[in-house]
Amino acid sequence: xxxxxxxxxxxxxxxxxDTEYPTVNGERSPRVYLDxxxxxxxxxxxxxxxxxxxxxxxxTHSDLHYAARGASHAFEWAHQRVLEFVGASPDRYCSFFAxxxxxxxxxxxxxxxxxxxxxxxxxxxxxMEHHSNDLPHRHHNSQVVHVPCLGEFERYGGLDMDRLGxxxxxxxxxxxxxxxxxxxxxxxxxxxxxEVAKMAHAVGAYLIVDASQMIAHTPVSMxxxxxxxxxxxxxxxxxxxxxxAVIAKKDVLNAxxxxxxGGGMVDDVYIAxxxxxxxxxxxxxxxxxxxxxxxxxxxxxxxxxxxxxxxxREKEIALIDFAWNxxxxxxxxxxxxxxPSDVPRTGTIAFNIKGFDHGLTAAAMNDFxxxxxxxxxxxxxxYVRELLKKELWEMDIDPDAPNAEADVERKRGMARASLGxxxxxADLEALLAAVEDLAGRRDEIKSLYQPxxxxxxxxxxxxxxxxxxxxxxxxxxxxxxxxxxNATE
Ligand SMILES: Cc1ncc(COP(=O)(O)O)c(C=O)c1O
Numbered sequence: 001x002x003x004x005x006x007x008x009x010x011x012x013x014x015x016x017x018d019t020e021y022p023t024v025n026g027e028r029s030p031r032v033y034l035d036x037x038x039x040x041x042x043x044x045x046x047x048x049x050x051x052x053x054x055x056x057x058x059x060t061h062s063d064l065h066y067a068a069r070g071a072s073h074a075f076e077w078a079h080q081r082v083l084e085f086v087g088a089s090p091d092r093y094c095s096f097f098a099x100x101x102x103x104x105x106x107x108x109x110x111x112x113x114x115x116x117x118x119x120x121x122x123x124x125x126x127x128m129e130h131h132s133n134d135l136p137h138r139h140h141n142s143q144v145v146h147v148p149c150l151g152e153f154e155r156y157g158g159l160d161m162d163r164l165g166x167x168x169x170x171x172x173x174x175x176x177x178x179x180x181x182x183x184x185x186x187x188x189x190x191x192x193x194x195e196v197a198k199m200a201h202a203v204g205a206y207l208i209v210d211a212s213q214m215i216a217h218t219p220v221s222m223x224x225x226x227x228x229x230x231x232x233x234x235x236x237x238x239x240x241x242x243x244x245a246v247i248a249k250k251d252v253l254n255a256x257x258x259x260x261x262g263g264g265m266v267d268d269v270y271i272a273x274x275x276x277x278x279x280x281x282x283x284x285x286x287x288x289x290x291x292x293x294x295x296x297x298x299x300x301x302x303x304x305x306x307x308x309x310x311x312x313r314e315k316e317i318a319l320i321d322f323a324w325n326x327x328x329x330x331x332x333x334x335x336x337x338x339x340p341s342d343v344p345r346t347g348t349i350a351f352n353i354k355g356f357d358h359g360l361t362a363a364a365m366n367d368f369x370x371x372x373x374x375x376x377x378x379x380x381x382x383y384v385r386e387l388l389k390k391e392l393w394e395m396d397i398d399p400d401a402p403n404a405e406a407d408v409e410r411k412r413g414m415a416r417a418s419l420g421x422x423x424x425x426a427d428l429e430a431l432l433a434a435v436e437d438l439a440g441r442r443d444e445i446k447s448l449y450q451p452x453x454x455x456x457x458x459x460x461x462x463x464x465x466x467x468x469x470x471x472x473x474x475x476x477x478x479x480x481x482x483x484x485x486n487a488t489e
Contacts, residue, residue, distance in 0.1 A: 007307040007315070007421075014041040014238070014422045021469065024367045024462045032371040032427045036236075037185050037213060037348045037378075037418030043238035046299035050292045059288055061264055075291050078298030079281060082245050085301040086211070086230055087221030094250050096281035097243035097294050098260075101233035102212045103132040105246040106179070108284075109208055109229055110136040112256035113177055120176035120205070124167060126159055126191070127386065128184045131379045133210040133231075137179055145171065146382070147178075149189075150343065153390040154336050156383075157189035158343035159196070168199050177206035177228070182214035186380050186387070186416070187337025188320070188345035190214065194225040201226065206252060212236050216420065217316055217346040219309035228252050234297040237304075238421065242293035246284070253280055262286035312421060316347045319419060319428060326432040327351050332439050336387045336414060347419030350378075350387070353435060355442045358413040363457040364445050365415070369434035376413045376455060388412060409455045 018030040033041060053074060058067035060075045082095040098104040114123075123141040125134050127148050138144050145167055150158045159180065168175065178200050183190045197207045206228040211220060216237040222230055228249050234242030258265060258276055265286040267275045277283050304312065320340060327335050332354035337345065353361050362375035377384040385392075385399040392399040397408055417431055438445055449457040467474075 003306070003308045003311055006303070007311050010043065010045075010303060010307055011421055011424075013044040014420075015044050015047060016041050017422050021370055022464060023370050024459065029370050032369075032430050034417040034419065034423070034427065034431060035372045035374050036216070036420035036423070037416060038374050039235045039240060040216060040238045040420050041422060042240050042296075043300050043303065043421075046239060046296050046303060049299040050296035053292060053295050057292075060291055071291055074295050074298075075289065078294040081298040081301040081305070082247060085305055086215075086247050087219075087223050088230075088247050089223050092249055093222060093247055094253055094280040094284075095245060095247045096284040097289055098246055098284070099244045100290075101132075101235060101244045102210060102231045103136075103244070105231035105244045106133050106208075106210070107136040108246065108259055109231070109248075110140040110179075111259045113206065113252075114140040116256040117176050120174055122171045122174045123176050124164075124171075124178040124180075124205075126180045128157060128159070128186070128189065128383045129179070129181055129380065130185050130210065130212065131381070132212075133179050133181060133208075134382075141176065147180075149383075149386075151338055154334060154387055155338050155342075156386045157184060157187045157337040159191050161192065161195060164196065165199060168203055168205075172203050175200070175203055175205040177208050179208040179210065181210040181212075182220065182230075183217065183346045183348070184337070184380070184383065185213045185348060186350050186378050186383050186414075188213070188348035189337055190218065190344045190346065193220075193227060197226045197228075200228075213346060213348065216312075218313050222247060234293060234300075237297070238300045239293065239297040241290075242297035243290045245297070250280065253284065258283050258286070260284070260286040263288070316419060319423060319425065320345060320347050320349070322425060323347075323349055323417065323419075323428045323431065326428070327435060330432070330436050330439055333435060334391070347423065348416060349418070350384075350414040350416045351435070352391075352414050353439050353442075356438065356446070357410045357455070357457070358415050359410060359451075359455045360446065360449055360457045361415040361438065363449065363459065364438050365434055367459050367462055368437070368445075369430065371431055371434050373415050373417045373431075375415045378414075378416060384413060388414075410451065413455060 020028045020030050022028050056067050056070045058071050060072045062068035079095045083090055122143045123137045124145050124147050125137050127146050147164050148160050149156050150160050180191050200207045208229040209227050211230050211232040215232040230247045233244050265276055265283050267277045324340055327333050334352045336350040358375040362373050365371040365373055389399050448459055450460055452458045
């Protein structure tokens with residue numbers, strides 16, 4: 001099969017892409033899923049590999065019974081797929097799985113690097129970071145310097161490389177590492193990683209990359225960019241339920257001590273002492289791993305390697321331009337982040353409709369148009385506040401006010417449409433038509449909604465209960481209704 005045929009086949013393969021939901025007008029229609037930056041849909045052929053594996057299920061770390069041998073082989077295969085996907089040669093790099101997303105990896109690296117190189121007291125973090133690549137570094141290090149971005153107000157974004165150079169000069173060999181996102185989860189702004197690595201290495205600092213938002217969108221080569229550590233969530237690349245992945249230079253891992261302890265990572269244990277193994281990745285994978293999730297993730301990565309991430313990127317760029325230009329052209333719509341022509345970006349676009357709080361936009365997009373977008377500050381509060389600063393000042397709101405009251409929360413945020421491999425031009429046409437529709441009947445829409453919680457909205461007469469949409473107990477009912485058939489002697 002040619003690469004482009006495979007890509008088309010993969011695009012059509014996602015579970016839940018066309019799930020139908022009810023809308024305000026009493027119809028049911030297939031959803032338009034534009035919430036991929038939060039979590040992506042499941043790629044069916046990869047899921048099927050995981051499902052098939054269950055026929056052979058056993059835990060790893062044994063070679064003697066057939067199933068354990070197969071599981072150990074498949075788990076090892078998943079590690080190799082991760083390395084290949086991020087362009088990390090196995091002689092320099094090692095991959096390991098951790099937690100249920102990227103957060104576990106950042107906590108792990110922050111804890112171990114801060115104690116392994118305690119003499120280097122400074123850590124750099126960009127102002128665009130998701131809290132998950134900011135707070136662990138604050139917690140484990142005595143001095144975190146936040147690196148600003150380019151531009152101002154609604155165009156703020158993209159690392160300010162000149163300022164970064166000055167900060168490196170100022171702190172020199174006191175810098176332990178810089179932790180920076182490969183692409184922002186708010187605006188999609190992409191970071192020039194190879195240049196950052198050069199600057200970091202000039203003072204002996206490491207580069208830790210948060211690849212959560214770039215992994216499914218652009219090709220990455222750790223070898224070429226000389227990245228020391230890269231972390232991503234499997235659920236952001238078409239494998240919900242899979243673990244987080246950490247890929248690190250072996251030199252870096254050999255210089256740190258494991259921070260998670262338990263079974264599978266020791267050579268021997270006595271009452272008086274224990275000996276962690278030197279074998280990687282075992283030393284970093286304490287406990288029984290998420291084997292099924294890792295295999296599904298490995299299968300996704302294998303398929304995307306075959307289809308070509310350069311092709312994925314090419315396809316997405318055309319869609320980004322279409323959505324960005326289309327949203328910008330709608331009167332009363334503000335889009336956030338640098339222009340795509342100034343800073344390259346992934347398919348994540350934050351926007352607001354004038355006169356609508358972000359929660360109202362998300363609720364009405366769902367209820368009237370069956371379009372699923374996220375809203376709020378996306379766990380990147382400092383960055384979102386910076387983007388909104390001018391608008392909030394104009395509303396007489398202090399964006400930096402701590403413990404904001406609910407009405408401030410309601411204003412402080414955006415709606416976010418984010419793309420995945422399954423996103424089509426028709427999805428984005430639907431997005432533009434929906435935004436245009438809502439912007440054209442502000443007063444009517446506003447009159448139909450009540451505020452709920454700190455930043456949500458509910459339609460006053462239309463709001464299907466969560467259990468009417470999906471109910472695990474209802475799913476079990478068939479099984480519970482036919483006990484005789486299910487019973488085994
Ligand atoms: C850029 C970025 N980094 C880190 C994370 C945290 O990932 P997880 O919640 O899977 O640990 C996210 C999740 O939204 C993200 O978008």
